[in-house]
Amino acid sequence: MSYTYDFNVIVDRSRERSKTWDPRNVKPGQLPMNGAEMHFACPIPVLEAVREVSECQVYGYPYFTDDFAQAAAGWMKRRHDWDVDYKWVEFVGGIVPGIAFAMQAMTKVGDGIIINTPAYSPFRDCIRDNDRKLVESGLLIDSEKGTVEFDWADMEAKFADPNNTCFILCDPQNPTGKSCTLEELKKIEELSKKYNVFVIVDEVHADFVFDGKRHICYPTVGDFAKEFSAVVINPSKTFNTAGFRTAAIIIPNQEIHDKTNVKIAAVKGYSRTITGVAAFEAAYGGKCDDFADQACEYVQTMRNKMCDYFAENIPEMKIIKPEACFVCWCDCHGLGFEDQGEMMKFLAEAGVLMSNGLEYDKELGRGYVRIAYGFPEIQLMPALEKLAAAVKARRK
Numbered sequence: 282m283s284y285t286y287d288f289n290v291i292v293d294r295s296r297e298r299s300k301t302w303d304p305r306n307v308k309p310g311q312l313p314m315n316g317a318e319m320h321f322a323c324p325i326p327v328l329e330a331v332r333e334v335s336e337c338q339v340y341g342y343p344y345f346t347d348d349f350a351q352a353a354a355g356w357m358k359r360r361h362d363w364d365v366d367y368k369w370v371e372f373v374g375g376i377v378p379g380i381a382f383a384m385q386a387m388t389k390v391g392d393g394i395i396i397n398t399p400a401y402s403p404f405r406d407c408i409r410d411n412d413r414k415l416v417e418s419g420l421l422i423d424s425e426k427g428t429v430e431f432d433w434a435d436m437e438a439k440f441a442d443p444n445n446t447c448f449i450l451c452d453p454q455n456p457t458g459k460s461c462t463l464e465e466l467k468k469i470e471e472l473s474k475k476y477n478v479f480v481i482v483d484e485v486h487a488d489f490v491f492d493g494k495r496h497i498c499y500p501t502v503g504d505f506a507k508e509f510s511a512v513v514i515n516p517s518k519t520f521n522t523a524g525f526r527t528a529a530i531i532i533p534n535q536e537i538h539d540k541t542n543v544k545i546a547a548v549k550g551y552s553r554t555i556t557g558v559a560a561f562e563a564a565y566g567g568k569c570d571d572f573a574d575q576a577c578e579y580v581q582t583m584r585n586k587m588c589d590y591f592a593e594n595i596p597e598m599k600i601i602k603p604e605a606c607f608v609c610w611c612d613c614h615g616l617g618f619e620d621q622g623e624m625m626k627f628l629a630e631a632g633v634l635m636s637n638g639l640e641y642d643k644e645l646g647r648g649y650v651r652i653a654y655g656f657p658e659i660q661l662m663p664a665l666e667k668l669a670a671a672v673k674a675r676r677k
Contacts, residue, residue, distance in 0.1 A: 283571045288321045288579040289657045297524070307634065312656070312664035315636040317455065317608050319580070319655030323521050323560075324572035330563035334556050343555045348562050353514065353529045356565035360573070361487060363498040369533050371542060372553050376485050377403050379513035379530040381411060382550065384447055386540040387479040387511075388413060393445035395478070397431070399610070399641030399649070401455045408449075416445050419645055420457065424599045424612035429459040433468065440476040447479045448472075450499065453486040456641050456651035457610040458603020460490050466499050470506040480510040485528075488519040488573050490605040491581045500533060508534045511541065516564035518607075519573050527557030580607045580655055587654050587665065594669040600652070607655035611635075614648040616672070621647060631671035633664055 294302045301307075301316030322328075334340075350370035357363045373379035384394060384407070393416040394408045400417070408415045418439050421430045439445055450469065452461045461469075473480050480499065487496040500507040515528035532538040545551055563569065584603060591600050597615030618624035625637050628650070636653070638646030654661060 282568075284325055286321070286324070286572055286575050288576065289659055290322070291657055291660055292320060292322050294320070311629065311632050311634055312660060313634045314653050314656075314664070315634045315651070317653050318518070318523055319521055319576065319607055320657065320660065321521060321576065321655070324564070324569040326563045326568035327520055327522065327560050330559040331556050334559045337555075340555060343553060343558065345553070348566070349553075349558055350529070352562045352565040352567075353531070355567060357498065357514070357531070359567070359570065361496055361498050363501050365531055366533070369531050369538065370529050371532070371538070371545065372551055372558075373513065373528050373530045373545065374526045374550060375528050376483055376513050376515050376517075377407050378550065379511075379528055380404070380449060380481050380483065381407050382541050382544045383479075383481045383511040383513075383530065383532070383537075384408070384411060384413065384449075385544040387537065388446045391444075392447065393439075393442060395436075395439050395445055395448040397451070397454065399456055399638065399645045401451060401483075402640050404449055404451070413447075414444070416442075417642075419642070420454075420459070422457065422601065422610070422645065424601055427599075427601050429454070429457045429601060429610075431465060431468075437472060440472040440478050443476075445476075445478060447481060449481050449483065451483045452499065453484075453490065453496065453603075453605035455483075455486060455606060456608055456636070457601060458606040458608060460494065460496065460605040461499075463497055463502060466497055466502045466506070469499070470503045473509060474505045480506070482510060482512045484512055485515050485518050486606040486608075487514070489577050489580055489607060491577075491584065492604070494604070496605070500531075509537075511537065516561055519576065520560070520564040520569060522557075522560045522564060525554065525557035525560050527554065527561045529561075583607075583654055583656070583658060583661060584609070586658070587652075587661065590662070590665050590669075595665075595672050597672055608651055608653045610638075611650050611652050612648065613638075613650055616675070618648075624648075625650075627671070627675070628668070632667040 350367040354365040354367040357365045390412040393414045395416045512531045517523035599612040603609040636651035638649030
């Protein structure tokens with residue numbers, strides 16, 4: 282059965298203890314555009330699957346089946362044209378835990394782990410908390426041209442350092458919304474092979490690639506990429522299920538797979554929740570593809586409306602139009618603030634809570650914010666109108 286979803290509906294999230302809508306941080310009248318999630322109701326099959334579990338009178342220890350791994354493998358084949366063997370798939374309790382397990386398996390204490398910046402801040406914490414060295418390669422961002430590119434000279438220099446043994450690729454990239462091309466992925470494979478650097482890929486935003494393009498899974502670009510990488514996925518972004526903390530790691534190489542499983546087992550990281558598994562299998566199992574298609578189309582429409590509105594009404598804030606994701610990177614230098622804290626205070630008082638760019642990089646994030654725009658239009662546009670009014674008043 283297929284469904285037609287209405288995304289222009291405001292969902293009351295006050296009962297769920299939403300981190301994004303935490304009343305201790307969000308004042309009445311503010312729109313929290315700082316949480317990387319969408320604000321639409323979950324797809325009907327997910328709601329039904331969770332209700333079925335909730336109606337059980339005992340919530341005991343679950344047994345494992347292959348349904349979880351087969352759902353993940355089926356999704357990757359249907360949606361991203363990657364022929365995944367379900368035996369490559371393992372449960373992990375989130376994107377970052379999956380990255381940590383693979384990193385522990387394939388690197389040693391003190392090794393350098395490369396990330397592109399500006400970067401999702403938990404990557405830094407994960408690297409440092411596991412006693413590895415953070416190595417940053419800044420992206421080349423041009424807010425005038427609206428482009429985000431790799432600095433290939435710097436990337437090669439970082440890969441060439443024998444102390445650096447792993448690269449965490451976020452594709453699509455958070456916070457910039459960059460989606461890697463086939464040529465870029467092949468270049469990464471080339472560097473990985475040349476310098477023996479293991480690649481871990483966060484593909485959590487992969488289902489939101491716009492303008493008729495499709496996400497390319499890194500392991501599909503070549504044999505070496507397939508055999509010397511791990512990919513972490515989660516239905517959390519696509520289906521609004523982040524609270525279940527239920528994700529998967531896909532590792533085709535059996536030796537690397539086994540090494541990673543040792544790390545997972547060491548902390549009993551294979552323990553699953555009954556509701557999380559039910560939601561995961563419903564989301565990826567073939568019943569929610571219609572939701573993913575419609576949500577992507579709606580978010581792309583909101584992206585276009587938002588970018589057009591900023592260009593016409595708030596030119597002081599230059600959005601780098603995202604190729605993917607429901608988050609984007611915004612250059613706020615035109616607002617004229619010398620102090621980042623004052624800039625963030627102004628935005629909050631204007632009624633919009635955005636993510637401070639300094640959370641993503643202390644240098645590249647200066648004068649920038651990340652905007653999460655996965656809202657119903659009836660929530661998003663009034664918030665932008667309030668912001669435009671505040672910016673207009675500041676011009677005087």
